[in-house]
Amino acid sequence: MNATTDLLPEWAQRPVSDEFLQALTARFGSQCSTALAVREQHGRDEGSIAAPPPAAVVFAQSTLDVQDAVKLCEQFNVPVIAYGAGSSLEGHLLAVEGGITIDVSRMNQILSVNTEDLTVTVQPGITRKALNDAIKDTGFFFPIDPGADASVGGMTATRASGTNAVRYGTMRENVLALEVVTASGEIIRTGNRAKKSAAGYDLTRLLIGSEGTLGIFTEITLRLYPLPEAVSAAICSFPSIEAAVHTVIQTIQMGIPIARVELVDVNSVRMVNAYSKLTLREEPMLLMEFHGSPTGVKEQAEMMQEIAGEFGGNAFEWAERPEDRTRLFTARHNAYFAAVASVPGCRCITTDACVPISRLADALLQCVTEADASGIPYFLVGHVGDGNFHFGYLIDPANDTQRQQAEALNQQLVQRAIALGGTCTGEHGIGIHKQGFLLEEAGDGAVQMMRAIKQALDPKNILNPGKIFQLQ
Structure with missing residues (x-):
């Protein structure tokens, strides 16, 4: 499979005529911008891929605005990309074939x-x-x-x-x-x-x-x-990632209705401590949350603590107050930003595999060994209660060798996940970055069916072209 950067030159920018831009401006006035700063803001996401910005940005305020913009794009054969918060990681919103962006952030009611x-x-x-x-x-x-x-x-x-x-x-x-x-x-x-x-x-x-x-x-x-009647959160440190993962596997297999269980590796804990000014123990960690009645939450938490103890879990700490729970999970949510901040100037190549819960330890441990051997800074977090995990490889965007190493690690990780009955993306989507993996996972017949649906519903290929798969 080609590296992502090798794929980018294959996309040709479609021409956007002055006549089209004049029609767009006539319809939308100040809701339409061709300013470079605005276009560049809407031409990048949180991922590592670069592409030219769109030719214009329309700030839609109603369904009619979206409809009229799409009709103009259909008339002039211009690509159109929807934009919300810009937080995607796989190049979903990049204008790889040119065209315009419709920003729907003002449609927020x-x-x-x-x-x-x-x-x-x-x-x-x-x-x-x-x-x-x-x-x-x-x-x-x-x-x-x-x-x-x-x-x-x-x-x-x-x-x-x-x-x-x-x-x-x-x-x-x-x-x-x-x-x-x-x-x-x-x-x-x-x-x-x-x-x-x-x-x-x-x-x-x-x-x-x-x-x-x-x-x-x-x-x-x-x-x-x-809203649950009672909510309780806890953190627990472990001697190894393997011990933490086996705790999760046994918890899920026993049917304990845990609401959240997040794995954070030692690299992530270190980065989060520095970024969020916390003092968490720098060991592999699980962050857990329980929802239900006061009695039910207490029983769930006690059972989880007992299982964790069997696998060497220690320093079990409770966060009963809402502000303490928020602080912990805000730190977890900021793990990506903490990691990027830990290596100034870096870009992050993220993975998003998901495997059956019984194969989670098999998937993770070899990936950790490979990442450690590479020498590339990385972090590991995961929504491990459903088998979903994320490695983030922190690379110098100007260092082609590092990028190739990170892409090779990503490829090994995904192929391992697929071999274990899993998927290349548990939640981020395919976008640009994972198109080769989709073919590997779903097979040519299934991807051809997807292409047939796309061609039937979008015969001019104007809706976010170049994403998920390339039309043949």
Whole structure:
């Protein structure tokens, strides 16, 4: 498989005519910008891949804005990329074939809250934190937590999950319905607020995880959950990563309904201590959270502590106060930024594999050995309760040798995960970086079927072209 940087020259920038830009400006006025600083801001994400910026940025404020922008792009055969918070890691929002970006961050309203049915309908630009802040007084919350304060539209587009997925599932299980602008500029609705349906093809699930290649979301209906009566969090240090992982495996196999369980390796602990000014023990660590009734939470935590003790877990510390729990998980969420800050000027090549929980130790330990031997600075964190883990290799972007080493480590890791019955991406998506891995994982027949769907729904290939796979 070619390295990602070898793939970039294969994409040709499509021409964007003055006539198109004039039509765009006539329709959107001050909502349209061609300023270089604005275009560059919308032409990069948190990943390590570089590409030219889009030709223009449209700041949509309504479904009609999105519809009109897409119709103009369809008319002039111009690529169009949806942009939310810009927190993706795999090059999803890069304008590799040119075109324009539609920024939906101003479409950030809650349209309806239906607590009786445990649903909420929102616009795509609202972030997960803003959503939960707005509904906290209702007694309900939306649990999907990928770490970054991502937009709900972006989370839906990448089928995100995060720290709570072991108990509450991923975006796949928690998106009920969508309003979507198609490649032709038509507005369609998929799904409804009913808990289930057997009516026709499941278009909602098709679009979740489509990374903006099949349509642009303008409304999203989500599941809500009652705020737990009691919440307790704890940290526990271990003599080795292997001991921590086996603790998690046994906890899950015993059916303990833990809400979060995050693995943090010693490198990550060291980086987080420096970045967040904490004094955590610099050993492999699990961060855990339990939701339920006071009695249930106490029982779950005691069982978890007993299992951890069997594998050498020590320094079990409780965080009962909300501010202490927030401090711990904020530090975990900042692990990526802590790592990048630890090597000034670096870029991070991230992995995102997920394996069956029974094979987690097999997947991790060899990857750690390979990373240690490489000499490249790295960190390891993971939502290990569902078998999802992330290595981050910190490289000098000007050092081709380091990049090749990191890509080789990534390839070995993914191939190992696939061989163990896992996937190349548990939550980040394919984007640009993982296209070769998708073919390896899914097979040529499945990818050809995906191409057929893309060509049927977007015959001009204007919706985020060059992502997930390249059309043949």
